[in-house]
Amino acid sequence: MALKAALEEHDFRSDCSIARTLEIVGDKWTLLIVRDLMWHGKHTFQALQGSAETMPTNILSDRLRRLQAWGLVEKRPYQERPVRYEYRLTAEGRTMEPVLKQIMRWGHENLGGGFHDIAG
């Protein structure tokens, strides 16, 4: 698997599972991309850029590349002439859903944010 391969090449700063996870998604933006791919049907660069948080282009590119390098997202052509790409969570990427939900719950209960009711 891509995630396994990335793991072998990476030297984590500690053995702590939290510290390791934050090396991949510990910033203000990455989990918003995962959110948009997971729940909001945003699969093109343009759609991802159009979210309410207006992610800067360079940050979006960088984070998508990182998510791909970790095997959590894959980029694939969905149209030819001109070729256009879409981004999809891999099976490993989808395993982040409980993390998203827990963070959402906290923000909803403590920061007055919205609650996205996930079917299924």
Add this chain to the structure above:
Amino acid sequence: MALKAALEEHDFRSDCSIARTLEIVGDKWTLLIVRDLMWHGKHTFQALQGSAETMPTNILSDRLRRLQAWGLVEKRPYQERPVRYEYRLTAEGRTMEPVLKQIMRWGHENLGGGFHDIAG
């Protein structure tokens, strides 16, 4: 409550609960401080600095200040002459435990990180 007061002064980038939470803890370090205060009995600046991830001093100061500003951590003197301070999670800070656990679980299952068995 301090968290409520901070909320009233802050203009979040969106209504999304995840985006809001990440404005406070979305970086590589903040949740490690919460982890150390929550589970590892590290309550002084020096103890927090001594964690395996060797957090840079300026980042540790900055993140502790931010956690205090949000009412998630409080700083209080535990000794006089010379006065020394300790950091403690507030009741609101402690509500982050399920978030930490879920992130830990993900890192354990996917990144080969350790698992901290929380009593209680």
